[in-house]
Amino acid sequence: MEILVKELTVLVNIFCFLVPVIPVTLKIAVVSFILALILGLIVALMKVSHFGIFKLTARVYVDVIRGIPLLVQIFFIYFGLGKILNLEQLPASILAISICYSAYLGEIIRAGIEAIPKGQVDASRSLGMNTYQTMRYIVLPQAFRIVLPPISNEFIACLKDTSLVSIIGLRELTRAGREYYSQYFVDFETWFMVGLIYLAMTVALSKVSHFIETKYKIT
Amino acid sequence: MILIDNISKYFGNTVALENVSCEIRTSEITAVIGPSGGGKTTLLRCINGLELPDSGEISVDGIVLTKKTAGIIRKEVGMVFQQFNLFPHLSVLRNVTIAQQVVKRKKTIEAEETASSLLQKVGLEDKITCYHCQLSGGQQQRVAIARALALNPKIMLFDEPTSNLDPEMTKEVLNVIRNLAKEGMTMIIASHEMGFAQEVANKILFMDNGTIVEEGTPQEIFNSPKHDRTIRFLSKIIRC
Ligand SMILES: Nc1ncnc2c1ncn2[C@@H]1O[C@H](COP(=O)(O)OP(=O)(O)O)[C@@H](O)[C@H]1O
Numbered sequence: 534m535e536i537l538v539k540e541l542t543v544l545v546n547i548f549c550f551l552v553p554v555i556p557v558t559l560k561i562a563v564v565s566f567i568l569a570l571i572l573g574l575i576v577a578l579m580k581v582s583h584f585g586i587f588k589l590t591a592r593v594y595v596d597v598i599r600g601i602p603l604l605v606q607i608f609f610i611y612f613g614l615g616k617i618l619n620l621e622q623l624p625a626s627i628l629a630i631s632i633c634y635s636a637y638l639g640e641i642i643r644a645g646i647e648a649i650p651k652g653q654v655d656a657s658r659s660l661g662m663n664t665y666q667t668m669r670y671i672v673l674p675q676a677f678r679i680v681l682p683p684i685s686n687e688f689i690a691c692l693k694d695t696s697l698v699s700i701i702g703l704r705e706l707t708r709a710g711r712e713y714y715s716q717y718f719v720d721f722e723t724w725f726m727v728g729l730i731y732l733a734m735t736v737a738l739s740k741v742s743h744f745i746e747t748k749y750k751i752t
Numbered sequence: 753m754i755l756i757d758n759i760s761k762y763f764g765n766t767v768a769l770e771n772v773s774c775e776i777r778t779s780e781i782t783a784v785i786g787p788s789g790g791g792k793t794t795l796l797r798c799i800n801g802l803e804l805p806d807s808g809e810i811s812v813d814g815i816v817l818t819k820k821t822a823g824i825i826r827k828e829v830g831m832v833f834q835q836f837n838l839f840p841h842l843s844v845l846r847n848v849t850i851a852q853q854v855v856k857r858k859k860t861i862e863a864e865e866t867a868s869s870l871l872q873k874v875g876l877e878d879k880i881t882c883y884h885c886q887l888s889g890g891q892q893q894r895v896a897i898a899r900a901l902a903l904n905p906k907i908m909l910f911d912e913p914t915s916n917l918d919p920e921m922t923k924e925v926l927n928v929i930r931n932l933a934k935e936g937m938t939m940i941i942a943s944h945e946m947g948f949a950q951e952v953a954n955k956i957l958f959m960d961n962g963t964i965v966e967e968g969t970p971q972e973i974f975n976s977p978k979h980d981r982t983i984r985f986l987s988k989i990i991r992c
């Protein structure tokens with residue numbers, strides 16, 4: 534009984550220590566992901582465009598980014614580019630994650646756009662809508678519904694990948710866990726609690742994305 | 753008036769249209785008949801600028817169709833497709849209002865009024881407010897007709913509008929087209945409904961292998977076809 538109470542106290546202490554940094558992790562994930570979505574949409578539109586030079590640029594971009602581990606990209610941007618551009622840890626982290634995820638999201642969005650039947654574009658154009666209007670009102674809204682599930686998976690992956698930036702010293706959830714551990718040397722409890730918090734966030738996110746998916750389903 | 757001057761269209765090695773010329777006058781109803789693969793769809797898509805011919809020229813009301821003018825011409829020319837191609841992410845009403853709002857920049861209320869009266873005209877007044885509703889093929893095609901009419905086009909193109917429909921639904925859709933004919937709408941209708949073509953059309957084009965093999969009044973084509981291929985096609989249709 535005494536042991537149980539002691540154990541619980543330790544866990545509660547760790548939890549209270551970690552709670553203030555949860556917003557940092559969420560902020561990195563959300564801001565990076567929004568930027569990645571914007572970049573990814575641009576990449577996807579370049580890939581489906583009729584201009585060879587756009588297609589090629591987008592293809593090279595995606596292949597290069599997807600071929601390099603995110604951790605190396607973080608090092609490159611923080612230690613390499615960061616020195617030149619004078620980037621702090623937070624902007625460097627956000628930049629690295631958003632670039633990395635834009636390549637994956639770009640491919641997902643492109644596949645979504647290509648999944649829309651050609652007849653939809655024909656109908657839209659026959660109604661006098663131009664290329665931009667067709668994308669904006671007909672193709673993208675339908676593609677959005679198709680890519681929603683894979684995109685929410687990517688967001689969950691992105692949230693977990695924010696732990697990588699702990700390595701350049703940004704004080705997010707994983708970094709705070711390491712701090713706690715090096716102060717009190719309770720490894721099992723610390724990493725159990727860190728893991729539990731990530732798990733709680735990802736489970737909550739999949740619930741939210743499931744809700745959005747049902748809301749926007751085409752019947 | 754539509755002037756089609758010696759147009760050809762190829763898809764790789766496939767000939768879709770070869771040296772096709774014809775003239776469609778205002779208020780005239782032209783039925784395009786012929787075996788599948790004959791070039792009916794391609795001809796209609798070219799008139800709407802969805803395909804640009806490889807050679808030759810199309811002009812609609814004096815405007816020569818090019819990539820640049822296609823947008824202007826499409827506001828004058830409505831098209832109805834074999835596969836309906838309704839926008840599944842939009843309500844019935846929104847399907848009919850979207851082009852009015854986006855292309856013609858009409859106000860929502862105005863666009864919705866137009867849409868309601870068009871949906872009423874095609875017999876779908878009970879579907880105006882329904883969202884995510886299951887529509888039968890015939891209902892979908894009638895929404896598609898209302899959608900194309902919403903821009904107030906001078907010319908309507910129908911690409912086998914009933915070939916995906918069962919007889920009951922075919923009747924619904926043909927009635928809508930019949931009413932348009934009474935109003936004097938200029939129409940080009942690709943169709944396998946020979947009876948209907950004979951009834952509403954002023955002119956029949958028989959197409960095969962990408963060319964207009966024979967052209968004439970319904971009487972000429974159905975009662976005394978001149979060309980071998982026309983005779984063979986019509987006898988096959990009548991036999992089955
Ligand atoms: N997008 C396309 N790509 C390749 N071939 C095509 C395409 N569209 C039509 N064709 C070909 O062009 C010919 C005419 O087709 P189409 O105009 O659809 O005839 P129809 O509507 O009379 O059945 C056919 O041989 C068809 O296979």
Ligand SMILES: [Mg+2]
Binds near residue numbers: 789792793911912
């Ligand atoms: Mg066809």
